[in-house]
Amino acid sequence: MTARRGxxxxxxxxxxxxxxxxxxxxxxxxxxARSAAGPYxxxxxxxxxxxxxxxxxxxxxxxxxxxxxxxxxxVEPAMxxxxxxxxxxxxxxxxxxxxxxxxxLPMPGQWEIAVKLSGAPGSGSATFSVQAN
Ligand SMILES: [Cu+2]
Numbered sequence: 001m002t003a004r005r006g007x008x009x010x011x012x013x014x015x016x017x018x019x020x021x022x023x024x025x026x027x028x029x030x031x032x033a034r035s036a037a038g039p040y041x042x043x044x045x046x047x048x049x050x051x052x053x054x055x056x057x058x059x060x061x062x063x064x065x066x067x068x069x070x071x072x073x074x075v076e077p078a079m080x081x082x083x084x085x086x087x088x089x090x091x092x093x094x095x096x097x098x099x100x101x102x103x104x105l106p107m108p109g110q111w112e113i114a115v116k117l118s119g120a121p122g123s124g125s126a127t128f129s130v131q132a133n
Contacts, residue, residue: 034059038124040068042115049132051108058091058099058115067097070119075101077111077130088116105132 034043043059056075062068074088084106091101105111111132116125 035126035128036063036124037115037117037126039063039121040070040117040124041065042117042126044113044115044126044128044130046103046130049105049111049130051105051132054103054105054132056089056091056101056103056113058101060097060099060117062121068119068121069093069096070117070123072116072118073099073101074116075103076114076116077103077105078114079107079109079111081110091115105130108132 034041036042039062041061041063045057045059046054058073058075060068060070060073073091073093075091076086076088078085086104086106089101089103091099094100103113109132111130112127113130114125114127117123
């Protein structure tokens with residue numbers, strides 16, 4: 001095997017490994033990591049994401065970890081690889097710092113869910129990856 005072919009084989013194997021890692025179904029009933037969104041920290045949770053309506057729970061705090069109560073919170077799913085962008089759903093406060101929205105995902109696959117928040121301390125957004133089955 002020539003050195004050049006060796007490099008090609010290595011590149012193909014690496015691509016296959018990355019694709020496997022990327023396509024591997026992640027059972028994300030556990031919360032996705034907390035993300036900074038402007039003056040807020042947001043944690044998003046969806047139990048067994050699937051095609052159709054999903055309940056999205058959001059825990060929102062300030063940078064110190066105290067419950068935050070932004071005036072407007074919206075949840076906006078997109079599938080960039082396929083050019084899908086869905087209209088935002090409004091999340092409503094269940095308790096201070098805990099918001100909930102219903103989000104319809106029209107097809108299975110990897111969704112990017114953007115959470116947009118605004119309130120007295122400012123506005124921000126964070127995007128979470130969700131694998132829907
Ligand atoms: Cu799609």
